[in-house]
């Protein structure tokens with residue numbers, strides 16, 4: 084992936100300009116700083132997905148659930164280098180609540196189901212927003228599937 088190529092730029096700075104930023108939201112994917120004697124490259128890879136939903140005002144329960152699998156090349160058991168945030172945002176994109184933050188520390192075999200009450204947003208149209216951020220080395224994959232919003 085792009086991170087690998089950019090990481091190797093430390094030893095071949097001229098190659099850095101060849102790296103094409105991946106698509107993503109407003110935050111820059113690449114920060115490049117140069118000093119007289121060195122060039123350092125920091126790669127920040129951000130991906131996000133969202134789904135806009137309306138939770139009926141008459142709801143008596145509203146549960147968001149999905150399945151999540153995390154695999155990573157990170158070996159630390161202490162530091163969250165790569166994160167996935169599950170958020171509720173308004174339709175302007177302002178974060179109303181961060182329901183959970185997962186990271187490389189949560190790596191596991193197989194999928195597990197996560198669920199959150201979103202009843203407090205009844206009567207509103209909101210975005211279910213997932214944003215994953217990786218640092219410059221060692222990939223982490225946040226794999227999500229089977230989103231459900233169960234309203235009663």
Ligand SMILES: [Ca+2]
Pocket residue numbers: 157164165217218219220221222223
């Ligand atoms: Ca990483």
